[in-house]
Amino acid sequence: MIAEAGLAALWLAAAMALLQLAMASIGLRARRADVAVAVRPVAVVGGVLGLVSFLCLVAVFMRSDMSVLLVAENSHSAKPMLYKIAGAWGNHEGSMLLWVMVLGIAGAAIALLEKRLEERTLVATLGAQAAIALGFFAFLLLASNPFARVDPAPADGNGLNPLLQDPGLAFHPPTLYLGYVGLSVAFSFAVGALVTRDVGPAFARAMRPWVLAAWIFLTLGITAGSYWAYYELGWGGWWFWDPVENASLMPWLAATALLHSVTVLATRDGLRAWTIMLAVVAFSMSMIGTFLVRSGILTSVHAFAVDPTRGSFILALLALYIGGAMLLFALRVGTVKAGTTFELLSREGALVLNNLLLTVILGVVLIGTLYPIVAQAGGVQLSIGPPFFNKAAGPVALALMMVLVAGPLIRWRRDAWDSLASRLIVPIGAAMLTLGLLVVFARGIGVLPFAGLVVAVGVGVGSLAPLWGRNLRRTPLFTWGMVIAHLGAAVSLFGMASDSAFTKETLVAARPGQTVRSGPFEVTFTGISPAIGPNWSALEGRLVARRGADGTPFPMRPQQRFFANPPTTTNEAAIATRIDGQLYAVLGAQGQDGTWQLRIWWKPFVTLIWLGGALIALGGALSLLGRVWRAGQVERVRAKEARYG
Amino acid sequence: MKAKHQRLTLVLLALAAVVGAGLLALSALKDQAAFFYSPSDLAAAGNPVGQRMRLGGMVAVGSVAKLADGVTTRFVVTDNARTVAVVYKGIVPDLFREGSGVVAEGQVAANGGFVADTILAKHDERYMPPQMAGKMHKTETLEK
Numbered sequence: 001m002i003a004e005a006g007l008a009a010l011w012l013a014a015a016m017a018l019l020q021l022a023m024a025s026i027g028l029r030a031r032r033a034d035v036a037v038a039v040r041p042v043a044v045v046g047g048v049l050g051l052v053s054f055l056c057l058v059a060v061f062m063r064s065d066m067s068v069l070l071v072a073e074n075s076h077s078a079k080p081m082l083y084k085i086a087g088a089w090g091n092h093e094g095s096m097l098l099w100v101m102v103l104g105i106a107g108a109a110i111a112l113l114e115k116r117l118e119e120r121t122l123v124a125t126l127g128a129q130a131a132i133a134l135g136f137f138a139f140l141l142l143a144s145n146p147f148a149r150v151d152p153a154p155a156d157g158n159g160l161n162p163l164l165q166d167p168g169l170a171f172h173p174p175t176l177y178l179g180y181v182g183l184s185v186a187f188s189f190a191v192g193a194l195v196t197r198d199v200g201p202a203f204a205r206a207m208r209p210w211v212l213a214a215w216i217f218l219t220l221g222i223t224a225g226s227y228w229a230y231y232e233l234g235w236g237g238w239w240f241w242d243p244v245e246n247a248s249l250m251p252w253l254a255a256t257a258l259l260h261s262v263t264v265l266a267t268r269d270g271l272r273a274w275t276i277m278l279a280v281v282a283f284s285m286s287m288i289g290t291f292l293v294r295s296g297i298l299t300s301v302h303a304f305a306v307d308p309t310r311g312s313f314i315l316a317l318l319a320l321y322i323g324g325a326m327l328l329f330a331l332r333v334g335t336v337k338a339g340t341t342f343e344l345l346s347r348e349g350a351l352v353l354n355n356l357l358l359t360v361i362l363g364v365v366l367i368g369t370l371y372p373i374v375a376q377a378g379g380v381q382l383s384i385g386p387p388f389f390n391k392a393a394g395p396v397a398l399a400l401m402m403v404l405v406a407g408p409l410i411r412w413r414r415d416a417w418d419s420l421a422s423r424l425i426v427p428i429g430a431a432m433l434t435l436g437l438l439v440v441f442a443r444g445i446g447v448l449p450f451a452g453l454v455v456a457v458g459v460g461v462g463s464l465a466p467l468w469g470r471n472l473r474r475t476p477l478f479t480w481g482m483v484i485a486h487l488g489a490a491v492s493l494f495g496m497a498s499d500s501a502f503t504k505e506t507l508v509a510a511r512p513g514q515t516v517r518s519g520p521f522e523v524t525f526t527g528i529s530p531a532i533g534p535n536w537s538a539l540e541g542r543l544v545a546r547r548g549a550d551g552t553p554f555p556m557r558p559q560q561r562f563f564a565n566p567p568t569t570t571n572e573a574a575i576a577t578r579i580d581g582q583l584y585a586v587l588g589a590q591g592q593d594g595t596w597q598l599r600i601w602w603k604p605f606v607t608l609i610w611l612g613g614a615l616i617a618l619g620g621a622l623s624l625l626g627r628v629w630r631a632g633q634v635e636r637v638r639a640k641e642a643r644y645g
Numbered sequence: 646m647k648a649k650h651q652r653l654t655l656v657l658l659a660l661a662a663v664v665g666a667g668l669l670a671l672s673a674l675k676d677q678a679a680f681f682y683s684p685s686d687l688a689a690a691g692n693p694v695g696q697r698m699r700l701g702g703m704v705a706v707g708s709v710a711k712l713a714d715g716v717t718t719r720f721v722v723t724d725n726a727r728t729v730a731v732v733y734k735g736i737v738p739d740l741f742r743e744g745s746g747v748v749a750e751g752q753v754a755a756n757g758g759f760v761a762d763t764i765l766a767k768h769d770e771r772y773m774p775p776q777m778a779g780k781m782h783k784t785e786t787l788e789k
Contacts, residue, residue, distance in 0.1 A: 356662040363666025383681035392673035509715020569739040588736030
């Protein structure tokens with residue numbers, strides 16, 4: 001019953017989206033304000049129906065209803081409850097349902113909350129959003145119904161891939177999806193503004209929170225995904241330049257550029273057409289990301305759901321939306337008035353440079369990700385890996401980081417080189433000091449890690465500069481947000497450079513009782529014991545580690561886990577976090593002579609990579625809070641003036 | 646600067662950025678495009694020593710041997726046309742088996758062997774790089 005109710009709600013939600021699109025077009029075309037005004041409630045009802053449908057899917061997963069095909073294929077009754085719930089979106093159909101559900105909720109939120117946008121633009125925005133949603137509804141209902149029944153129902157399900165049975169990964173896809181969907185909202189805003197020719201600061205201020213929110217979720221999603229790969233795959237790496245990773249990085253790069261250009265539009269009324277263009281590009285990137293991950297077209301260590309029909313369906317949607325938006329952009333961009341001008345050396349100029357560098361990185365990643373597909377179409381089989389991306393994107397990223405220090409220290413509209421130089425003395429001094437220290441103590445760590453450490457210290461110090469000489473309590477929240485996000489970027493960069501420069505690796509075949517050294521640590525292997533979990537059994541290595549010969553000992557327990565459904569082995573690394581890094585241990589196979597393979601890494605400051613990511617997201621959140629609060633304040637003052645004025 | 650000029654400048658800058666990205670990518674591609682090699686590709690490329698790459702193929706049956714230090718594995722990767730001897734120091738992934746697919750990352754050593762520092766971790770048992778599937782297919786048909 002629940003499955004049928006879910007399917008019914010899905011059809012009704014699709015009908016609402018159709019209605020929403022029709023009413024928005026009639027309202028705008030025929031200038032029927034009475035029709036246009038009804039778009040808001042329709043969007044709210046559609047959002048609620050989408051939510052109901054999704055909750056029905058979660059319910060059938062929680063009840064392990066094996067008569068639903070999707071549950072039988074992706075779940076198992078012996079699975080912990082968390083993973084039964086996460087199983088609802090840990091597959092193709094469920095994640096697509098999650099997509100339209102979040103899109104619907106976002107539409108409802110715009111309809112309920114958005115007050116700053118001109119009414120006609122809002123109606124156009126909701127119409128554009130309904131058009132996006134319709135494509136995905138069609139995709140779900142016609143090509144991948146999540147509620148399809150299976151008869152006869154199997155006694156039990158296939159189970160979820162054990163690698164995905166991890167709290168980090170259970171929440172990783174929804175986080176990324178929130179980001180993708182946030183960008184689709186920004187896209188709808190851009191289309192709406194193009195339709196009503198209403199590109200200006202008010203529009204930018206309305207769009208900015210959505211871009212910010214999307215960007216926060218993308219940042220969190222990428223950070224969590226990277227940490228998951230790091231501790232779950234057991235190879236000690238945190239970024240692979242895998243197409244699936246690039247699929248989330250590309251929208252992030254575009255969203256970062258958009259976030260900065262929308263600020264120029266909101267505060268200085270500049271970069272109008274460019275901002276609209278970026279909104280279109282950012283959403284295109286999230287569509288391309290969905291396409292890459294869902295179509296199975298690419299070689300990937302974690303490409304899943306290999307299905308050409310679905311790939312072509314998403315490709316068709318991609319062509320339709322991007323092509324349509326580009327066409328609209330081309331037709332309307334002439335009518336978008338040029339914004340205010342500015343000098344080359346100004347905050348605007350720095351933000352333009354930031355945008356250009358981000359665009360270059362985006363271009364490089366896009367080419368590196370798509371080139372193999374194009375080459376394959378031409379009959380050449382090749383794949384592109386980390387050396388390409390590091391070589392092409394690394395130096396540009398470092399240049400971007402330098403702009404990041406200077407940008408916030410430059411005044412809006414115009415500035416002078418000598419006064420900027422005086423403001424940059426301290427960060428440049430810090431970077432030079434680091435350079436000196438590295439030359440003395442750490443030669444030969446490689447060019448990129450070396451440059452990374454130097455730039456990271458300079459950026460870290462420089463990112464705090466906007467706070468110098470300010471009353472910290474009266475500093476606006478969004479300034480804090482910017483400072484913390486920029487600091488986060490420096491922290492992350494420091495972690496990456498430190499990990500590639502200073503990691504120590506020890507690999508041994510050890511007998512119980514044997515002690516091995518790794519960096520400053522001594523690790524004693526005391527033996528192997530069995531362990532048991534809710535749906536797995538394991539061999540567990542017992543290690544006792546200590547820093548130096550007389551440090552406080554602490555236990556480490558790397559495991560080899562065996563899952564019965566589906567039958568799989570996974571390696572669970574043991575990770576001990578210290579203030580200055582992480583000790584990472586993996587248990588390997590047993591040799592014929594009774595030894596066990598042990599791989600131990602000491603990774604100085606590796607944690608900063610993800611701490612930096614969290615700081616970036618925190619900065620975004622503070623900024624968002626600051627903006628929303630400020631907007632509310634303005635509104636309150638206006639309401640007061642209206643009452644008494 | 647007049648608004649119109651500024652706009653033109655920005656458009657030109659944006660074009661320059663996109664072209665720059667393309668050129669940068671192309672120059673890096675020239676060195677690194679072929680990142681994935683089968684044993685036959687490697688032979689065709691004249692065993693480029695010292696270049697970082699991935700070697701893909703099947704683990705030849707009966708070729709896996711562990712060295713005396715307990716952590717170095719020696720095996721042969723084959724695409725049924727040619728073979729490459731691989732040395733890997735580290736913990737092999739759970740799915741590493743004789744007769745099944747493997748992707749080794751590393752470089753060709755001066756003696757012509759392949760020194761791997763990573764054996765690719767795979768997400769699940771269904772994973773097989775399409776390039777490899779294609780290659781195996783091609784060589785098998787040729788033999789028949």
